[in-house]
Each structure stands twice: as C-alpha cells, then as structure tokens.
Amino acid sequence: MARAGLTTQRLTLEAADLADEAGFAAVTPAALARRVGVRPASLYSHLRDADDLRTRVALLALEEMADRVGAAVAGRAGKDALVAFGGAYRDYAREHPGRYDAARLRLDPATAAASAGPRHAELARAVLRGYDLTGEDQTHAVRLLGSVFHGYTSLEAAGGFGHSSPxxxxxxRRTLDALDVLLRRWPDPTQETP
Amino acid sequence: MARAGLTTQRLTLEAADLADEAGFAAVTPAALARRVGVRPASLYSHLRDADDLRTRVALLALEEMADRVGAAVAGRAGKDALVAFGGAYRDYAREHPGRYDAARLRLDPATAAASAGPRHAELARAVLRGYDLTGEDQTHAVRLLGSVFHGYTSLEAAGGFGHSSPxxxxxxRRTLDALDVLLRRWPDPTQETP
DNA sequence: TGCATCTGCCTACGATTCGTAGGCAAACTG
DNA sequence: CAGTTTGCCTACGAATCGTAGGCAGATGCA
Known part of the structure; x- marks a missing residue:
C-alpha cells in the first residue's frame, strides 16, 4: 500500500481548508479522510478523535489571526492602528470563514491559556496605547473592541448586512470612525453628559 | 401502547429546553426522543428531519427574544430604551444559552424573512428614534447596536470576561454609557474631529 | 547486500445515529 | 359497537465514530 505521508500538521491544515470550503461543522474524520484519500481509521494514529481535530483547527486559526493582526498593527498608532486591527480580523473572517468559526470553539481553560488567545488581548491593548485610556477603562475598551469586531464579522458572515443598502x-468605515471618536472621548461615568 | 401526546409545538419546546441544558449541538432527534420517553422514529411524523427540528428551535428563540425586547422597550425612550433593549438581549442569552445559540442558526432567506428577525431590526430602529439619526446613519447605527450586543453576549457566554476584574x-454598564454618548454625538464623516 | 524491526495505512468490526417502511393498537366517528 | 383514522411501535439500511489487529513498505544494522 502506498503511503500517503500523513502528519498531524498536514491533517490540521487540510482540515482548516476543508472548514473554509464546507463549513466548520463539516470537519469530521470521515470527511477529512476522503479529502486526503485515505481510510478514516488511518487518521487515528495522528489524531486522538474528532474533538482533537477540531481543537487543532481552532488553535491554528487563533495563531494565524494573531500573526496577521500583529503584522497589521506593527508600526501603526492611533486610528491607523485601530483600522488595521479591525481590518485584519474582518479580512481574515471573510477569507477564512471556516477557520474563523473554528476560532470560536470553546476550549478548555488550560488549552485556551496555552493558545494564541492571550496574544489577541495584548494586541488590543497595544492599539489602545494610542488613546488616553488607563486602568479599568482600558479593560472596558478592550472588551468593547472585541465585542464590536466579533459581532460585526459574525453578523456579516451570517449575511446580516447582505445586499441591502448602504x-x-x-x-x-463608519463603525471605525465611531469607535475612534469614542475612544478619544471615552465617557467618564462620574460626570453625566447633558 | 400508551400515547405520549407528541406535538410539533411540544417537541419544539422540549428541544429548546434541551438546548439550554445540554447545548444547541445536543439537539438531535435521538436525544429529544430520550427526553420525551419515546422512540426516535416516532418523532418523524411531527418533524421532517434533524434540520427541521433545529430550525424550529431557532424560530422559537427569535420569537421569544423579540417578545421580550419589545416588552422591555415599550414605553421607554432615549438611554432608558437603549439600556432596556441591550439588557433584554443579554438577559435572554444568559438565561437561555442554548436558545440564544439556536437563534444564530443560518436560515434560508425565505424562512428568515418569515421569522421574527425583521422585528428585531424594527425594534432597534424604534430605540434609535430617541436619538437624532436619520437615513443611512440610522442603518449604520442599527448595525452597530447589533454588532455590539451580539458580540458582547457571545464573548460573555464563551467565558471571555470570565472571572477577571473588572x-x-x-x-x-460602561458599554451602554459609551453607546449612548456615541449615538448622541454620532460623528459626521465629512468633518474630521481634531 | 541481506535481514530484522518499525512504522504507517489497511480491513474488519461494534456501537450509535439518522431517516424510511410497514404494522398494530388506541382513540375518535357514525 | 363497527370502521376508520391516528400515533407510536419494531425492523431495517446507510453513514459515522473509534478500536483491534494485520500486512507491507521504509529503515537500521551487520
């Protein structure tokens, strides 16, 4: 029997491509085996089980996104950095919908801590260095950025803003403008704006 | 054989409860049959297939959410309405995580149009009547509200803001404050804020 | 080069799931 | 009380996950 040259890494990449083409839900041992021209049983010396496969795709996606966001933000500050940061997420989600879905898989705490997840939070904080936010306000802002960008890309991927106008x-663009203004004039809760 | 009194509606409700308890992914004919004490084959006179079941749960969740959001927003305006609007979504997502997940199921266009989906957009526009936004700006703002609230509840449900401080x-609260300020001072793209 | 070992993919299988076909009995209908 | 409808059943085929064990190609060593 000819050897297919399977590797955990190669299988993970193939599974990620499969996710982008057929949706993350289609990432199963059976489908992956068909894709690489091998019998399903042959995968189990490289992968523990179906969940292990999906987790590896999720970790890959988190790494790739952090790399792209990091490269986009490098050397930029202020609104430039904000636009690059959000754009990197949005572009990744549109180019790799399956991988993006995978990145939202629930990981157990230990795996999550060892993943590229924390790098994403660091990158958001790096963007906020261009704005005058300190202490807890910075954390609130990190969460707001995460919510807006994740929410926007999810709704966009789900076809929410489909073919309607505008x-x-x-x-x-208007969302980024609004966020920029908001971060520059972050409201102080102790003084009510009239 | 004793009759179990199955109904499409009752099965949908049971499936929704199952989703909240075991996750939306656990909503399958086999699991539902176990829950209601019946053989899987018995479900197929009430449900077309597994996808039909999940779609019904999604439609139920969209209805329930629209009802709650509608009730929360009724009789309120401005920031009051904004807080009630966002709070209704967040509370629903925390009380019914499985249903909330279900509501994010991709529906085919015809089903989506006949669902409570459009009501959600109308409710968002109703909230924005308390702010001075017109035309396309209002659409941008509707999308922003959707993104923030959906993103926030998703990340919160995924444990993103877990047990860290603040x-x-x-x-x-700070996110709602920020959105209120933003909607009151919606940036005009033609004039750069210095 | 020849031989032994190891590694990698295979076939075979049991358990579980989805969905269909057809049967039997309980519950309405006149 | 008979006839019909309705509702849940058993039985089954196809597909999937994951395990066990086998065979052959690749590799190491004399």
Whole structure:
C-alpha cells in the first residue's frame, strides 16, 4: 500500500481548508479522510478523535489571526492602528470563514491559556496605547473592541448586512470612525453628559 | 401502547429546553426522543428531519427574544430604551444559552424573512428614534447596536470576561454609557474631529 | 547486500445515529 | 359497537465514530 505521508500538521491544515470550503461543522474524520484519500481509521494514529481535530483547527486559526493582526498593527498608532486591527480580523473572517468559526470553539481553560488567545488581548491593548485610556477603562475598551469586531464579522458572515443598502463596507468605515471618536472621548461615568 | 401526546409545538419546546441544558449541538432527534420517553422514529411524523427540528428551535428563540425586547422597550425612550433593549438581549442569552445559540442558526432567506428577525431590526430602529439619526446613519447605527450586543453576549457566554476584574456587569454598564454618548454625538464623516 | 524491526495505512468490526417502511393498537366517528 | 383514522411501535439500511489487529513498505544494522 502506498503511503500517503500523513502528519498531524498536514491533517490540521487540510482540515482548516476543508472548514473554509464546507463549513466548520463539516470537519469530521470521515470527511477529512476522503479529502486526503485515505481510510478514516488511518487518521487515528495522528489524531486522538474528532474533538482533537477540531481543537487543532481552532488553535491554528487563533495563531494565524494573531500573526496577521500583529503584522497589521506593527508600526501603526492611533486610528491607523485601530483600522488595521479591525481590518485584519474582518479580512481574515471573510477569507477564512471556516477557520474563523473554528476560532470560536470553546476550549478548555488550560488549552485556551496555552493558545494564541492571550496574544489577541495584548494586541488590543497595544492599539489602545494610542488613546488616553488607563486602568479599568482600558479593560472596558478592550472588551468593547472585541465585542464590536466579533459581532460585526459574525453578523456579516451570517449575511446580516447582505445586499441591502448602504453596503457593508460603508458601515464598516463608519463603525471605525465611531469607535475612534469614542475612544478619544471615552465617557467618564462620574460626570453625566447633558 | 400508551400515547405520549407528541406535538410539533411540544417537541419544539422540549428541544429548546434541551438546548439550554445540554447545548444547541445536543439537539438531535435521538436525544429529544430520550427526553420525551419515546422512540426516535416516532418523532418523524411531527418533524421532517434533524434540520427541521433545529430550525424550529431557532424560530422559537427569535420569537421569544423579540417578545421580550419589545416588552422591555415599550414605553421607554432615549438611554432608558437603549439600556432596556441591550439588557433584554443579554438577559435572554444568559438565561437561555442554548436558545440564544439556536437563534444564530443560518436560515434560508425565505424562512428568515418569515421569522421574527425583521422585528428585531424594527425594534432597534424604534430605540434609535430617541436619538437624532436619520437615513443611512440610522442603518449604520442599527448595525452597530447589533454588532455590539451580539458580540458582547457571545464573548460573555464563551467565558471571555470570565472571572477577571473588572466584572462583566461593570463593563456592560460602561458599554451602554459609551453607546449612548456615541449615538448622541454620532460623528459626521465629512468633518474630521481634531 | 541481506535481514530484522518499525512504522504507517489497511480491513474488519461494534456501537450509535439518522431517516424510511410497514404494522398494530388506541382513540375518535357514525 | 363497527370502521376508520391516528400515533407510536419494531425492523431495517446507510453513514459515522473509534478500536483491534494485520500486512507491507521504509529503515537500521551487520
């Protein structure tokens, strides 16, 4: 029997491509085996089980996104950095919908801590260095950025802003404008704005 | 054989409860049959297939959410309405995580159009009547509200803001404060704020 | 080069799931 | 009280996950 040259890493990459083409839900041992031209049983010396496979795709996606966001943000500050940061997420989600879905898989705490997850939070904080936010306000802002970008890309991927007007690119730009203004004039809860 | 009194509606409700208890992914004909004490084959006179079951749960969740959001927003305006609107979504997602997940199921266009989905957009627009936004700006703002609330509840449900400080309730309040300020001073893209 | 070992993919299988076909009995209908 | 409808059943085929054990190609060593 010819050897297919299977590797955990190669299988993970193939599974990620499969996710982008057929959806993350289609990432199963059986489907992956068909894709690489091998019998399902042959995968189990490289992968523990179906959940292990999906987790590996999730970790890959988190790494790739952190790399791209890191590269996009490097050397930028202020609104430039904000636009690059959000754009990197949105572009990744549109180019790799299956991988993006995978990145939202629930990981157990130990795996999550060892993943690229924490790097994402660090990158968000790096962007906020261009704004005058300190202490808890910075944490609130990190969470807001995460919510807006994740929410926007999810709704966009689900077809929420489909083919209605105005187009999604316009709303995206306006959203970044709005966030920029908001971060520069972050409201102080002790003084009510009239 | 004793009759179990199955109904499409009753099965949908049981499936929704099952989703909240075991996760939306656990909503399968086999699991539902176990829950209601019946053989899997018995379900197929009430449900077309597994996808039909999940779709019904999604439609139920969209209805329930729209009802709750509608009740929360009724008789309120401005920031009051904004807080009630966001709070209704967040509370629903925390009380019914499985149903909330179900509501994010991709529906085919015809089903989506006939669902409570459009009501959600109308409710968002109703909230925005308390702010001075017109035309396309209102659409941008509707999308922003959707993104923030969906993103926040998703990340919160995934344990994103887990047991770190400051706590999630505080960030939530600050997020609503920030959105209120933003909607009142919606940036005009033609004039750069210095 | 020849031989032994190891590694990698295979076939075979049991358990579980989805969904269909057809049967039997309980519950309405006149 | 008979006839019909309705509702849940058993039985089954196809597909999936994951395990066990086998065989052959690759590798190491004399």
């Amino acid at each position: 187009d999604s690119d316009t709303t995206w | 706590d999630s309730d505080t960030t939530w």
